[in-house]
Amino acid sequence: MASAPARRAAPTGGARPGPRGSRWPGLTRPGPRGSTGGRPGRRGVTRRQRVAGWGLALPFLLIFTVFMAGPVLASAAMSFTDLRSADLRNPLAVDPVGVDNYVRLLGDETLRRAAANTAWFVLLGVPLTMVLGLAAAVALDAGISRFRRFFRxxxxxxxVTSIVAVAVVWRFLLEPDSGLVNTLLARLGVDGPAWLSDTRTALPSLVVMAAWRNMGFLMVVFLAGLQAIPGELHEAAAIDGCGAWARFRHVTLPLLRPTLLFGGVVTGIGYLQFFEEPFVMTGGGPLDSTLSVAFYIYQQFGFGNYGYAAAIAYVLFVAVVGLTAAQFRLMRSKT
Amino acid sequence: MTTTAKKRERGQPWVYVVLAGGLVVLVGPFVWMLLGSVKPDAEIRRVPPTWLPEAPTLDNYRHLFTELDFPAFFLNSVLVAGAVTVGNLVFCSMLGYALAKLEFPGRRVVFALVLGMLMVPGMVTFVPLFMLVSRLGLVDSYAGLILPWLASPFGVFLMRQFMTGLPDDLIQAARVDGAGELRIFARVVLPLCGPALATLGILTFLSSWNNFLWPLVVAQSEDRYTLPVALALYAIGENNTRYGLLMAGSVAVIVPVLLVFVALQRHFVQGIATTGLK
Incomplete structure (x- = not known):
């Protein structure tokens, strides 16, 4: 990513006076100085910009307020009440309960289980997906000369496949008796487990499935990062006598670091909220072994415990914000 | 690109072997699904499983039309994903441009709100959103399926990042020529945003097409089901022993997005390279 801005600037031909130094101009500093079209001009021009700016922003802001910000605030308010589905017809029955919901979730055994499952899912899934995606990207970038697009x-x-379709085929693959996976294992003389109905293998099965499903995205992201690394660096390292592995270790990896972090965080944020996999594959079972935090929130909604569910959702929100903040700290510390 | 040329000289055979192995793992399940969709149920269940169908049949696909209202589900999916995609292209590029190139009070706040919203998990807004939609009387309507997703913070971020890279001089020149701000946006800036619009369009279409939790909750009668909802209810429901039908339905869900993706994948990869990484 280090040279992504340069890559981008080339086709448009525009060197702009903006904050070219920062890798993520928008993220590190909202509203970068000097990136607007206007040189200080007549007052009429600025007013025109003001009107046009708000005019162009308005439709989005309307949708944003009604369908995004509104619900975020409503959810926050709900988390401090005992709102239940039965109260919807009789709003007066809803009482503020302060932080009771938040206190309750601290002692919730099932939530603790869901949090542990989610942590495992992130800790196992993110590195696995990243290693597979990186390996595929490096192989496509440097290892082969033909069929690139085909492989990609x-x-x-x-x-790009619907999770429902993925679930249909993966449930077949993982069938204990007639599934393809256990059939192949049997040919090797291994007695495969009942993957999705064994508490020991259900969660790892979902981790593998998620990595299978998401590595392609990271491959494309990493591929873009790899292609932005100037070839001269590799040539210089090769002249200095570095082997392929040393070049990968000391040239590719350090330059790819921002891209790797970006990919890791995007994947981590997604995996923190993993929901669809257990929803379509296991229903959270067996014995809550694949119950995730997001799935548990959904269950609480289903039970009608709206206030409590909103409180858990906010805790998940904080976890996502924390992960993102950690990423920016990491990026800033070394770039 | 000089080294790629050099590296190209020795595309080692073992790399092809490894990549092909990966391809088998990643694409194999789909091939198996495709083959399964032309097998009768009994053959799909056989132990050990067969690869090639012994007597290929299109019965499963025929049943999609005779037993399910497949064309209606398909049209619903096209309608919802199409409307959501158009909405995102329009609204996100509008705000993206304003954030990238126009000076207006509150710009930083708006951008910060957009970025903040990127981090909000779907579960936070899920129930208030459903309560809102039901209060508006939009449950089981196309409006209820479409309206909440007509714009996305991600789309704004993507368009804004791309447009920030466009040269200011171009816009300034158009201003000097007397073009109005909206005209500059529509006639000067948008035509230059092809790759970003293509990326946003593909990503939005894919995620809307594949979205299933929201339509599962909002579409309550069969004539509002989208394809994934119909398939999910069918797969989870009592008919889940109709394996051939499930396979055929899965193929039907995948093929349209696959066609869109293969047709536009060049823009898509380019778009990730230019915008996703910034």
């Missing part, structure tokens, strides 16, 4: 489309196929 194939590796990306699981990413």
């Amino acid at each position: 489309v194939g590796y990306y196929l699981p990413v």
